[in-house]
Amino acid sequence: MPPLEVREVADPAGLYRAAADLIATTAAAAVAARGRFTLALSGGNTPRSLYQLLAAEYAKRVPWSSTDVYFGDERCVPPDSPDSNYGMASEALLSRIPGLTERTARIQGELEPADAAKRYEAVLRSAFPDGTTLDVSLMGIGPDGHTASLFPGIPELNEHTRWVVPTNAPPTMKVHHRITLTYPVFANTRTVVFLLAGADKRDILEKVLASAGNPQAPYPASRVTAREHVIYLVDRAALGRV
Numbered sequence: 001m002p003p004l005e006v007r008e009v010a011d012p013a014g015l016y017r018a019a020a021d022l023i024a025t026t027a028a029a030a031v032a033a034r035g036r037f038t039l040a041l042s043g044g045n046t047p048r049s050l051y052q053l054l055a056a057e058y059a060k061r062v063p064w065s066s067t068d069v070y071f072g073d074e075r076c077v078p079p080d081s082p083d084s085n086y087g088m089a090s091e092a093l094l095s096r097i098p099g100l101t102e103r104t105a106r107i108q109g110e111l112e113p114a115d116a117a118k119r120y121e122a123v124l125r126s127a128f129p130d131g132t133t134l135d136v137s138l139m140g141i142g143p144d145g146h147t148a149s150l151f152p153g154i155p156e157l158n159e160h161t162r163w164v165v166p167t168n169a170p171p172t173m174k175v176h177h178r179i180t181l182t183y184p185v186f187a188n189t190r191t192v193v194f195l196l197a198g199a200d201k202r203d204i205l206e207k208v209l210a211s212a213g214n215p216q217a218p219y220p221a222s223r224v225t226a227r228e229h230v231i232y233l234v235d236r237a238a239l240g241r242v
């Protein structure tokens with residue numbers, strides 16, 4: 001497993017800019033080396049402003065016409081639902097860059113979950129036939145340590161074969177049925193980037209970092225590995241430094 005890097009930024013604005021810069025630099029290198037850049041988006045609230053920044057100031061700084069977009073997880077709702085990860089990303093980014101929607105593979109949250117998972121797995125297997133998967137996976141961490149839709153204690157944390165599975169979020173969460181990429185996909189991603197901002201992330205960040213890399217860690221985010229880099233972009237409030 002590559003060493004984990006924690007990169008501190010001052011505040012949410014600094015976080016979005018650092019993430020956008022990382023995406024622009026990594027994308028340029030990926031296109032130069034392999035002719036395309038592959039990026040998995042996450043859902044939740046944190047990345048929305050990043051997507052808006054990418055659509056505005058970074059519209060010309062990322063090689064979008066050579067970028068293929070995927071998703072780390074999806075809620076089982078139609079794409080036009082306010083809870084859809086695709087819907088949020090589409091509104092903030094995908095629909096704003098000419099041609100990017102056509103280069104985006106969304107998880108079909110409106111289908112029966114097992115069917116949607118199988119279809120998405122087929123899409124990924126055909127896009128990544130040699131087993132090395134994404135160039136960059138953007139990820140968030142929830143208050144219970146979940147990441148993508150890998151929740152504490154679910155059997156899918158032990159999935160070693162399938163790349164995409166249906167999962168269930170805890171009943172307290174708004175959309176119960178989810179579809180998520182699994183650890184093997186993230187482990188074969190070149191660079192995994194966690195984005196965390198705000199004081200309400202402080203406790204869980206500390207716990208996740210304390211058990212990072214432990215395959216039995218109680219917090220799903222701790223178990224995520226990557227091929228080359230695992231980067232935590234974190235603002236001062238999330239690190240408890242304000």
Ligand code: 6PG
Pocket residue numbers: 042043044045046047072073074075085139140141142146147148149195
């Ligand atoms: C989702 C996500 C999820 C998210 C975390 C953190 O579909 O909700 O992909 O794993 O990243 O819940 O979300 P925030 O960063 O918005 O707190």
